[in-house]
Amino acid sequence: MVLYMAFRVIKVHMSPWTIIDQPRFSYRGLLIDTSRHYLPLPVIRKVIDSMTYAKLNVLHWHIVDTESFPLEIPSYPKLWNGAYSTSEQYSVADAAEIVSFAQKRGINVLAEIDVPGHALSWGTGYPSLWPSKDCQQPLDVSNEFTFKVIDGILSDFSKIFKFKFVHLGGDEVDTSCWTTTPHISKWLKKNGMNESQAYQYFVLRAQNLALSHGYEIVNWEETFNNFGNKLSRKTVVHNWLGGGVAQQVVASGLRCIVSNQDKWYLDHLDTTWQEFYANEPLTNITNLKQQKLVIGGEVCMWGERIDGSDIEQTIWPRAAAAAERLWTPYDELAKDPRQVTGRLAHFRCLLNQRGVAAAPLAGQGRAAPEANRGCFW
Amino acid sequence: MVLYMAFRVIKVHMSPWTIIDQPRFSYRGLLIDTSRHYLPLPVIRKVIDSMTYAKLNVLHWHIVDTESFPLEIPSYPKLWNGAYSTSEQYSVADAAEIVSFAQKRGINVLAEIDVPGHALSWGTGYPSLWPSKDCQQPLDVSNEFTFKVIDGILSDFSKIFKFKFVHLGGDEVDTSCWTTTPHISKWLKKNGMNESQAYQYFVLRAQNLALSHGYEIVNWEETFNNFGNKLSRKTVVHNWLGGGVAQQVVASGLRCIVSNQDKWYLDHLDTTWQEFYANEPLTNITNLKQQKLVIGGEVCMWGERIDGSDIEQTIWPRAAAAAERLWTPYDELAKDPRQVTGRLAHFRCLLNQRGVAAAPLAGQGRAAPEANRGCFW
Numbered sequence: 001m002v003l004y005m006a007f008r009v010i011k012v013h014m015s016p017w018t019i020i021d022q023p024r025f026s027y028r029g030l031l032i033d034t035s036r037h038y039l040p041l042p043v044i045r046k047v048i049d050s051m052t053y054a055k056l057n058v059l060h061w062h063i064v065d066t067e068s069f070p071l072e073i074p075s076y077p078k079l080w081n082g083a084y085s086t087s088e089q090y091s092v093a094d095a096a097e098i099v100s101f102a103q104k105r106g107i108n109v110l111a112e113i114d115v116p117g118h119a120l121s122w123g124t125g126y127p128s129l130w131p132s133k134d135c136q137q138p139l140d141v142s143n144e145f146t147f148k149v150i151d152g153i154l155s156d157f158s159k160i161f162k163f164k165f166v167h168l169g170g171d172e173v174d175t176s177c178w179t180t181t182p183h184i185s186k187w188l189k190k191n192g193m194n195e196s197q198a199y200q201y202f203v204l205r206a207q208n209l210a211l212s213h214g215y216e217i218v219n220w221e222e223t224f225n226n227f228g229n230k231l232s233r234k235t236v237v238h239n240w241l242g243g244g245v246a247q248q249v250v251a252s253g254l255r256c257i258v259s260n261q262d263k264w265y266l267d268h269l270d271t272t273w274q275e276f277y278a279n280e281p282l283t284n285i286t287n288l289k290q291q292k293l294v295i296g297g298e299v300c301m302w303g304e305r306i307d308g309s310d311i312e313q314t315i316w317p318r319a320a321a322a323a324e325r326l327w328t329p330y331d332e333l334a335k336d337p338r339q340v341t342g343r344l345a346h347f348r349c350l351l352n353q354r355g356v357a358a359a360p361l362a363g364q365g366r367a368a369p370e371a372n373r374g375c376f377w
Numbered sequence: 378m379v380l381y382m383a384f385r386v387i388k389v390h391m392s393p394w395t396i397i398d399q400p401r402f403s404y405r406g407l408l409i410d411t412s413r414h415y416l417p418l419p420v421i422r423k424v425i426d427s428m429t430y431a432k433l434n435v436l437h438w439h440i441v442d443t444e445s446f447p448l449e450i451p452s453y454p455k456l457w458n459g460a461y462s463t464s465e466q467y468s469v470a471d472a473a474e475i476v477s478f479a480q481k482r483g484i485n486v487l488a489e490i491d492v493p494g495h496a497l498s499w500g501t502g503y504p505s506l507w508p509s510k511d512c513q514q515p516l517d518v519s520n521e522f523t524f525k526v527i528d529g530i531l532s533d534f535s536k537i538f539k540f541k542f543v544h545l546g547g548d549e550v551d552t553s554c555w556t557t558t559p560h561i562s563k564w565l566k567k568n569g570m571n572e573s574q575a576y577q578y579f580v581l582r583a584q585n586l587a588l589s590h591g592y593e594i595v596n597w598e599e600t601f602n603n604f605g606n607k608l609s610r611k612t613v614v615h616n617w618l619g620g621g622v623a624q625q626v627v628a629s630g631l632r633c634i635v636s637n638q639d640k641w642y643l644d645h646l647d648t649t650w651q652e653f654y655a656n657e658p659l660t661n662i663t664n665l666k667q668q669k670l671v672i673g674g675e676v677c678m679w680g681e682r683i684d685g686s687d688i689e690q691t692i693w694p695r696a697a698a699a700a701e702r703l704w705t706p707y708d709e710l711a712k713d714p715r716q717v718t719g720r721l722a723h724f725r726c727l728l729n730q731r732g733v734a735a736a737p738l739a740g741q742g743r744a745a746p747e748a749n750r751g752c753f754w
Contacts, residue, residue: 036748036749037746037749037750037752038751038752040729040730040731040732042730042731042732043729043732046732067749067750068751084750084751084752084753085751085752085753087726087730087752087753088751088752088753304748304749305745305746305747305748306745306746307729307737307746307752308729308730308732308733308734308735308752309689309690309725309729309734309735309736309737309743309745309746310690310734310736310743310745310746312686312734313686313687348686349464352417352420352684352685352686353417353419353464353685354417354419355417355419355420355423355685356685357685357686357687357689357734358685358686359686359687360684360686366686366687368682368683368686368687369414369682369683369684369686369687371413371681371682372413372414372444372681373414373444373461374415374445374461374462374465375414375415375461375462375464375465375684375685376461376462376464376465
């Protein structure tokens with residue numbers, strides 16, 4: 001017997017059935033954010049387990065950000081000082097265990113360092129990464145040490161995170177600290193760069209470091225919007241601001257992941273599962289070759305109001321609505337989300353039966369169940 | 378070495394330490410309600426696991442109620458027809474497994490059938506238990522079959538639920554169906570009973586059935602408030618309406634469990650952990666012998682807006698505040714809950730680290746965490 005899965009043919013010996021199925025998109029992601037709130041390992045493992053039920057296959061681990069730096073980096077051990085507490089840290093062994101746990105379930109881990117803008121916490125251990133004590137991000141573009149640290153992180157990453165991509169961030173860069181801090185402003189002048197050119201210089205130099213460690217790159221869409229033609233051809237542009245960017249990215253020949261915040265951000269509690277379901281990554285992309293450059297999509301569980309107490313019911317069941325769009329052939333997708341309601345409600349009950357705290361379909365994300373009723377309608 | 382625990386002395390061989398500790402109250406309960414919403418087995422197991430962290434030792438399983446009858450009763454198999462669906466049922470094997478799972482963790486399971494008032498779902502399989510098709514509860518007091526069914530349930534219970542107590546409910550009995558249904562009204566007249574006497578007759582007959590199966594009895598406080606001196610001396614009166622009943626119960630020589638809804642009902646999302654902490658079961662009970670009749674207390678997680686998606690964060694951390702009051706000697710309890718804040722916040726983070734979705738302390742029950750902060754302050 002032959003089992004078709006993820007574009008591979010898998011022989012299952014002696015089984016009395018055949019499954020012919022394959023995903024529409026190869027990249028079906030869920031972002032978790034362990035900087036705004038730390039997520040304990042059992043919580044991450046439960047999230048990974050639950051992803052398998054909806055055939056999501058990439059855990060985008062937004063490990064560090066402005067608020068905290070929970071991961072151990074042996075090359076620069078003081079980065080870990082940026083953790084909220086010593087109880088809110090991941091050792092290298094922890095991270096490797098998560099990667100292995102995910103891998104056993106067919107899930108790749110996409111690790112992210114979001115530079116230069118979202119990296120304030122790096123300076124807790126290494127203050128020279130800040131433009132100054134009073135102006136703490138973006139990372140100091142004028143300091144060679146900045147790129148040494150990025151190189152060290154990516155070197156350590158390459159021993160843990162074996163997925164072919166690394167995510168380098170690049171979004172929401174406010175360069176005002178660069179122009180107002182005298183030594184950086186001086187450096188800009190000396191090198192004949194304006195702020196915008198310095199931003200490009202930073203992102204491209206970080207890209208080269210990632211390439212040198214064997215990674216292909218994911219960057220948030222601002223990098224494309226600002227200097228797309230300069231990006232490495234090994235870049236996947238990660239859409240988040242809204243619809244429409246994917247068609248420009250693939251028209252330029254780069255690959256794209258779709259996560260537009262108005263439809264696929266799970267922290268937007270007022271975005272309904274119907275909107276998650278209806279969000280089509282190939283909108284306005286008709287050319288077959290260009291369609292193939294949209295490698296998939298990702299729902300994003302940003303961590304501002306999420307921790308171990310409420311992450312599961314904020315992810316589920318809405319992530320499952322997006323997951324169906326990412327898996328199912330376009331022509332077999334429901335044109336009217338009402339055709340999905342019963343099936344998705346049943347799936348959320350199955351998740352509950354498996355111990356996953358998926359919330360009801362009705363109401364906002366993570367709403368309480370309606371009074372006094374069965375789960376299976 | 379000797380370990381003092383729950384009034385027993387346990388020898389731990391070759392251990393290099395001594396623990397001297399024992400609970401203030403022997404009964405430290407948590408109610409779960411599987412009628413208003415079905416709770417899948419993995420969810421119940423997780424609740425039991427989490428109870429051990431706060432040294433709660435009785436799972437009060439409010440199995441059935443008006444809304445659904447999820448438990449298999451071999452003696453009267455059609456009772457199971459009152460489940461929401463065939464996916465929302467507990468087999469005898471399921472229930473036995475829960476009892477065993479709890480027992481291994483030092484937790485007794487107190488099973489409840491709440492009669493005669495909260496039993497509408499029984500009639501789905503056996504409509505003759507209803508006064509009439511149009512007036513469906515309380516259970517028909519005039520029908521011998523009613524007591525046969527209760528006897529059958531308690532007989533089946535005695536094979537599964539080995540705790541010395543069974544809970545027979547007895548609260549919120551609206552007897553109007555008895556007086557408006559001709560055949561019951563006729564029976565009342567024939568037996569010279571008014572509604573109130575019929576209620577007493579029902580509760581006492583159910584008590585005798587429980588005693589015949591070797592159980593001592595728990596009943597909700599209305600039974601005591603209405604005819605306390607008639608109750609079996611083996612009754613424990615379960616307070617729920619408000620403070621003050623415990624002192625009357627123990628003055629009459631009966632035992633009491635405290636669960637007053639204004640302080641210890643977890644479905645009251647606006648009751649803060651500080652109020653849970655401050656609720657003293659021995660209020661106004663100064664006599665030592667009477668104090669001993671308060672066997673403990675229980676926090677109640679009623680199921681109207683709770684299912685597998687939100688039960689953990691509605692129980693925790695508030696249940697832990699009550700648990701400390703139930704365990705710790707009175708003189709060692711904090712007089713000002715502010716002395717508890719740091720410790721309880723730390724405990725909630727520990728629960729998260731163990732994969733229990735305990736909510737933050739601030740805000741209402743199951744509030745989202747504040748933005749961008751560590752868990753351990």
